[in-house]
Amino acid sequence: MFFSWDYLFQGFATALSWQNLFWALVGSLLGTLVGVLPGIGPTSGIAILLPVTTFLPPTPAIIMMAAIYYGAMYGGSTTAIVVNIPGESASVPTALDGYELAKQGRAGPALGISAISSFVAGTLSLVGLTFFAPVLASVALAFGPPEYFALMFMGLSLVISLSQRALLKGLIATAIGLLASTIGQDPLTGDVRLTFGSEELIAGVSFISVIIGLFAIGEVMVNVERAVTHIYEHKKLEWIPRWADIKQCWGTMLRSSVIGFFLGLLPGCAPSVTVFVAYDVEKRISKHPERFGKGAMEGVAAPEGANNATVSGCFVPLFAFGLPTGPAMAVLLGGLMMYGLQPGPMLFKENPQFVWAVIASMYIGNVILLVLNLPLVGMWARIALIPFPILGPLIVVFSIIGAYSVRYLVFDIWVALIFGVVGYLMRKLGFPMAPMVLATVLAQMLESSFQQSLLISHGSFLIFFNRPIAAVFMALAFLSIGRGIWLEFRDRGLEVAEEEKD
């Protein structure tokens, strides 16, 4: 895969043709609409809309699918901010601060920052994709199971230490999250675990249900109990971000672009991991880490930027090796193959016009989404004006649909309900929720990469420490655990998670 200005300009020429522009616009619009619907994340969004693109020639079809993907990513953060329903794991950190901002009457600015950050990071990472793809792809290939395990282990320990003064509670939340995901089949051997003879439990617990329960249903229960009339405390609403907000988040956007893009190159490194890493980095380097979880604008900008940067990063292994790095990419790969295009090194040689047109169209798609989404911000933020006794039941129904449409199992709604109660109790008792969510999402990958590593090393744990990349991640993980324990012993007191404090 070689870069050439000629190809890039040709790509722009193709992508800017009125037909391709039109389908990019339609894709962005459909994607945004689908992303706002509960339970339909980017993956199912593309999958559902894939048949719609069949009547098109390959180039506009793939341009449209990429636009749907981008659009769904934008749309997904909207529900996380406005009503605290993160439709997918990547929107969880956005909900942490975005919903707090919304409660303070600043849903508009939060949505605006989210759109701007997505645009900045999306565009920056596309520059990375354009110029450095070949070099980067070879780095990603150096990642084996031990590196993945070390990376995810680091991610988890970072998030546990995010809970700062509630280390023990963070640890319990993580362990419960991991336990919930071990229910069902062992990822490598297929042995049935902790099902207690129930057939429904064999399918396992879907992490989407866990997320929806913890956040959306748990929050609704808190509001039901208090008999609130509106979900936001402040009646006065702001519609657009202030210049100060944007200035404040500028560094965050740049940093999360870099983090999201480089981590996105790794096969298997989904946005759900990178957004947490970006969020954690911002919290650590911030002069006011205590504002995080209580409505920090950077807490919205970081995950949103990292999310879109990861998406661009994911395209590198997809185009260069034909390697889908996540479910959404796998569906896109299916789309490519439907048109007889086999991704991999040959794609760039045989169909350069196609590849570069798609890459160019992504730049354009980012602009379209910004232009499309900024005016919509006011409309979404107005949802807040609906009285809670009407909005609450609607959130519940949206959550139910979201949980159900993952696998079409009523069991998944039960799981969401149970975790709704768990989330309600966790809020009351000051348990942090982010570690539990990340643990549930990562559990399967964590365990299978661990088992594969041990297979490679014939059972020796040294494999995590004598490979340089893995060793760095492990060292960072232990450092962050050590720091957490030190902080825990420095000031003893009752544990209350920072993010849940009143």
Added chain:
Amino acid sequence: MSQMRTQRAGDIVAGIFFSLLGVFVVWAAFGIKGAPDMRMHPRTLPLILGWAVGIAGGILAFHAWRYRGPARIVPWPDRVGTLRVGVTLAALVVFLFLVEPLGMPLGSGLLVGFLVWYLGRYRPIFAGLLGLATGGVIYAVFIQLLQLSFPIGPLGR
């Protein structure tokens, strides 16, 4: 009574609950069968996690029991609040039992109608219309437009 509402009491109860849960998981993990020649037995992870939850729960309870600082009150609901949460949860459970026979549009419509009436004390006709609208939108968007395989109930052919 106010002593029961503190963070300390909550942590002790939660800690004890988690240690019991840990013991239960460890017990359950021993029941997991798997091939003995694997590098990692399928029960290893649940076993470690069971221990982790149990021990961390124990420490949490112990810490809280020894805590003598100023009391932090957990905002548990009063009787009215408890009733509201309880009725909402009960409505959800009833919904879950009825969703397959009634179908998603009808079931969701009834749920929204009931909750809007119960939580907001709106006039039944208004709540009913909202329920009807919810069911209609679900039917039109998710079943007709997106063709998702939702239970349709008596609305189906």
